[in-house]
Amino acid sequence: MxxxxxxGTVILMLVxxxxxxxxxxxxxTNPVLATWILMxxxxxxxxxxxWNSPRRSLTANIGVIGSLMNIVIILSGVIATNIxxxxxxxxxxxxxxxxxxxxxxxxAFWFFTNQPxxxxxxxxxxxxxxxxxxxxxxxKAKQSTEPLVxxxxxxxxxxxxxxxAWVKEDPFSWIYLARAVPSTxxxxxxxxxxxxxxx
Numbered sequence: 001m002x003x004x005x006x007x008g009t010v011i012l013m014l015v016x017x018x019x020x021x022x023x024x025x026x027x028x029t030n031p032v033l034a035t036w037i038l039m040x041x042x043x044x045x046x047x048x049x050x051w052n053s054p055r056r057s058l059t060a061n062i063g064v065i066g067s068l069m070n071i072v073i074i075l076s077g078v079i080a081t082n083i084x085x086x087x088x089x090x091x092x093x094x095x096x097x098x099x100x101x102x103x104x105x106x107x108a109f110w111f112f113t114n115q116p117x118x119x120x121x122x123x124x125x126x127x128x129x130x131x132x133x134x135x136x137x138x139x140k141a142k143q144s145t146e147p148l149v150x151x152x153x154x155x156x157x158x159x160x161x162x163x164x165a166w167v168k169e170d171p172f173s174w175i176y177l178a179r180a181v182p183s184t185x186x187x188x189x190x191x192x193x194x195x196x197x198x199x
Contacts, residue, residue, distance in 0.1 A: 002167055005160045005163040017070040017077075019147070019150065021076075025081050031081075033079070041103055042103065043071050047068045049110060050064060055172060061176065064173070070157075103126055107119075117175075120172055131183040134187065148195065158184060162181075
């Protein structure tokens with residue numbers, strides 16, 4: 001069961017990333033490059049801090065590892081799409097800039113305190129702030145080109161990651177999942193709400 005949950009998380013994250021890139025490539029969606037760069041920074045920091053902790057495991061915190069893989073694929077695809085379409089540009093909004101600065105601050109905190117768990121939790125809080133900024137935009141939006149499929153599949157992937165976290169009693173994984181699952185559900189709800197209004 002453990003191996004099935006780990007493999008399920010990886011496969012679902014991979015499928016959602018490939019589908020997202022495909023939709024961007026055929027111009028069905030119009031992803032914001034800055035959002036994916038910010039997500040890569042947050043997940044990259046999460047992985048880095050986790051991997052430098054004594055509890056590191058390739059499977060116990062498969063949610064973070066799967067999410068990092070997912071975001072690397074999506075960001076690469078979004079960059080390639082923008083290069084092809086000659087639309088490559090990055091513009092961070094105020095909240096995103098504060099999140100990036102907060103990430104740098106957490107790295108400094110980690111460097112001076114050598115507390116990976118606390119630093120990891122702080123990165124998840126910053127990621128949550130980034131999600132709330134996205135949620136705020138979606139609350140006001142009259143249309144969304146974000147594919148609901150990505151977020152639904154990502155939710156199922158994170159739910160698969162619950163079992164390995166439970167078996168290994170990994171606090172890093174629980175902190176990540178406590179942030180990822182509710183925030184993903186919120187984004188799904190907001191996108192579904194917009195798409196229902198569009199019909």
